[in-house]
Amino acid sequence: MAIKKKSKAGNYLVIVLMIVGGIAVSIPFIWMISSSFKPESEVLAIPPTIFPENPTLDNYINLFTNMNFTVYLRNTLIIVFFSFIGLLFNAMAGYGFAKYEFKGREKVFYLVLATMMIPGQVTMIPVYLLLNEMGLTNTMTGIILPGLAVAFSIFLFRQFMTTIPNDLIEAARLDGAGEFYIFFKLVMPIAKPIFAVQGILTFIAGWNSFLWPLIIANDESLYTLSVGLSLLQGQYANNFALQMAGAAFMVVPIIIIFSFFQKYIVEGFTMSGIK
Missing domain, CATH: 1.20.5 (Single alpha-helices involved in coiled-coils or other helix-helix interfaces)
Known part of the structure; x- marks a missing residue:
């Protein structure tokens, strides 16, 4: 007792x-x-x-009438949208590393993992120079393109998809299913947990995009919400109510999404480590 x-x-x-x-x-x-x-x-x-x-509600009204937050929101949503397209490409790459046998597969995968050890700040200058040679600086394409392939995302997808039985995929092939049909109709439904966690992380990364848009773009019409909030803090340093409105508009959507889907983050990371 x-x-x-x-x-x-x-x-x-x-x-x-x-x-x-x-x-x-x-x-x-x-x-x-x-x-x-x-x-x-x-x-x-x-x-x-x-x-x-x-x-x-004057503070929120001022954000969208006088502070160009409508433009910043549009740019941020565009980045988030294309980030999800990149998420699909990363899933395909992870599936390829997990289920296809080709020469140099392990070496290429280890090369992808090696890029995770390089800080993003180190690669920004080379990427900027490449995009500048291609004429993509100060464009939305230049902002979006480097973020389409993410090594960490490929790694998680690969780790999860190694748990899918090969016999299941081979049975679908014997039934005449094509590779795209297998991926979209068979693999994706099974991989819902990892798609959920990666979708949340992708949204957060796209919504909070700050440093790269600030570097690659010098036109205010290409700035994101994070960059706009930084400008707001500089131009209206003494208007704390307006700054709080901008910060709340940035943070609240992430808190809501995380609170609803936080269980998928734990589940996705846990299942990705199972082989």
Whole structure:
């Protein structure tokens, strides 16, 4: 009985600590969202208020009427869309490494893995010079193209697809199914967990794209939401309510998507490591 009481007390303590920690972590996000609905004068009020006394949507309206956030949002959604097309290419590459036998397969795969060890900042200058020679700097194509192939994504797809039985694929081939039919109708439904986790990671990466668009583009009409938020912080450094609105618009969609699909992230990573 004493052991059970100690166990229950320990569980209650863990729950209390988790609740306190969750509240502490949530306070900055609550403050950010709350401040985005406050007038500028209320954000700096002393004593501060957690919830707005005079809620307003003016900050969000200003973002899309005076700050070109409509353009930034359009560019970001374009990048996200093509990132998902790149995700499909990465899945095909992972499937090829997992299920096709060809000369030099392992060496090429190890070469792909080796690129994961190189920081992205190191390759930015060579990639920029290549795109400049192709005339793709300051274009949406130049922003999108380098992100279509992702070594980490290929690695995860390959690891997951090695778990698919070869007999299943061979049976489909014996029934006369083509390679594209097998991939889209057989492999993709089985690989839903890894597609889910990679879809979430792809969305987050595309939505938060900042450094590369800032480097490759010098035209404001090609900037993304992250770049626009950086400009907002520079041009309206004293307007904290407007900055909170921009930050909330960037962060809230990611929080919503992550909260709904976080179980797929754990499941996808777990199943990718099984052989």
